[in-house]
Amino acid sequence: MHMRAVVYRETGPSSVLSVVERELPEPGPGEVRIRLVRSGVNPTDWKFRTTTMNGQDEVTPGQDGAGVVDAVGPGVEGFGIGDRVWTMLAQHGRAYGTAAEQTVQPVDNVVHLPSGASYDLGASLGVPAVTAHRALTCAWGGPRRLGPGALAGRTVLVAGGAGAVGNAAIQLARWSDATVIATVSSPEKAALAMAAGADHTVDYTEGDTARRVLALAPDGVDQVVEVAPAVNIDLDLEVLKVHGTLAIYANNGGEDMTVPLRSAFSKNLRFQFLILYTLDRGLLAAAAEDVYAAAEVGALRVGEDAGLAVHHFALEDAAAAHDAVEGGLVGKALLDIAAD
Numbered sequence: 001m002h003m004r005a006v007v008y009r010e011t012g013p014s015s016v017l018s019v020v021e022r023e024l025p026e027p028g029p030g031e032v033r034i035r036l037v038r039s040g041v042n043p044t045d046w047k048f049r050t051t052t053m054n055g056q057d058e059v060t061p062g063q064d065g066a067g068v069v070d071a072v073g074p075g076v077e078g079f080g081i082g083d084r085v086w087t088m089l090a091q092h093g094r095a096y097g098t099a100a101e102q103t104v105q106p107v108d109n110v111v112h113l114p115s116g117a118s119y120d121l122g123a124s125l126g127v128p129a130v131t132a133h134r135a136l137t138c139a140w141g142g143p144r145r146l147g148p149g150a151l152a153g154r155t156v157l158v159a160g161g162a163g164a165v166g167n168a169a170i171q172l173a174r175w176s177d178a179t180v181i182a183t184v185s186s187p188e189k190a191a192l193a194m195a196a197g198a199d200h201t202v203d204y205t206e207g208d209t210a211r212r213v214l215a216l217a218p219d220g221v222d223q224v225v226e227v228a229p230a231v232n233i234d235l236d237l238e239v240l241k242v243h244g245t246l247a248i249y250a251n252n253g254g255e256d257m258t259v260p261l262r263s264a265f266s267k268n269l270r271f272q273f274l275i276l277y278t279l280d281r282g283l284l285a286a287a288a289e290d291v292y293a294a295a296e297v298g299a300l301r302v303g304e305d306a307g308l309a310v311h312h313f314a315l316e317d318a319a320a321a322h323d324a325v326e327g328g329l330v331g332k333a334l335l336d337i338a339a340d
């Protein structure tokens with residue numbers, strides 16, 4: 001038995017990707033095999049492809065995916081053949097991720113997909129929503145879990161509200177009853193952030209962003225979900241309240257951040273850096289539970305009306321999908337692997 005898979009055998013531009021036939025993998029103890037319907041493409045996929053083989057001879061990219069369990073290894077509890085699932089960290093420390101017809105995964109990387117949730121949504125959750133969950137649950141005095149009421153009374157500033165992580169952060173924060181302000185760089189992106197549920201948007205390309213954020217939140221914001229800290233640190237320090245939290249998940253806009261120390265310690269601010277790859281497994285599992293719950297009630301969605309247009313690519317066009325994401329595609333890139 002064989003399957004088709006996207007692979008690369010050396011790092012480099014998207015031309016290193018090709019579609020090959022590989023033997024169908026069998027799940028070992030504690031693992032399930034998933035017949036994938038969609039594979040989600042994230043910036044991390046092209047970044048890994050260009051920089052490291054991580055000790056593997058051949059890599060199938062893709063942390064995120066959604067599909068149906070079609071084989072179960074020994075000792076697996078909680079998953080059975082036919083279960084609809086989504087993945088997180090599917091290619092972390094492993095050669096074979098989700099850009100393939102099938103993937104074998106340890107059950108820790110596999111989460112059920114609520115019955116009403118589409119495969120498009122399932123393949124869009126792993127990296128963006130779990131990251132957003134961590135960013136929203138690391139705040140001083142804030143909740144460790146999300147859900148209705150969890151962020152009531154708190155104001156969250158989401159930098160880059162039209163991005164994939166920004167979109168998930170807006171939706172999860174609104175589900176949890178926060179007031180959400182999102183920064184954007186154009187009226188089109190403002191409309192996307194509003195569609196995601198933001199209460200307010202501020203175009204950061206137009207003048208004094210801090211003043212306009214503070215006009216909306218005169219006491220300041222409790223939390224910032226930050227994608228571009230190197231260029232936004234002054235803004236963040238100005239708008240955060242005393243005991244506010246700055247959650248930093250990316251290095252868009254620059255590798256190095258210069259922190260005016262007095263401004264930061266004067267407000268007792270908390271800086272929380274985050275990345276999924278080394279995040280505590282218990283926190284990942286809690287995030288997966290909350291993301292499941294949000295998806296189940298329709299509080300996490302994808303599509304134009306949720307502020308995140310979905311762009312579909314064939315498995316054979318994985319290179320084009322990687323290039324689109326690297327080029328700043330607005331929305332979510334998915335590989336269509338099988339019919340829904």
Ligand SMILES: NC(=O)c1ccc[n+]([C@@H]2O[C@H](COP(=O)([O-])OP(=O)(O)OC[C@H]3O[C@@H](n4cnc5c(N)ncnc54)[C@H](OP(=O)(O)O)[C@@H]3O)[C@@H](O)[C@H]2O)c1
Pocket residue numbers: 042043044127128131159160161162163164165166183184185186189204227228231232248249250251252253274275276277328329330331
């Ligand atoms: N730490 C982790 O575990 C983790 C997880 C997921 C993603 N990431 C990283 O996070 C980044 C975003 O991922 P993504 O999937 O959300 O990408 P995306 O969909 O391309 O979104 C990137 C967003 O960043 C915004 N942005 C860039 N500069 C900005 C600035 N100065 N102020 C405000 N917003 C700004 C862009 O908005 P404008 O075009 O309006 O500027 C865009 O909406 C990537 O670098 C990715 O590798 C890290």
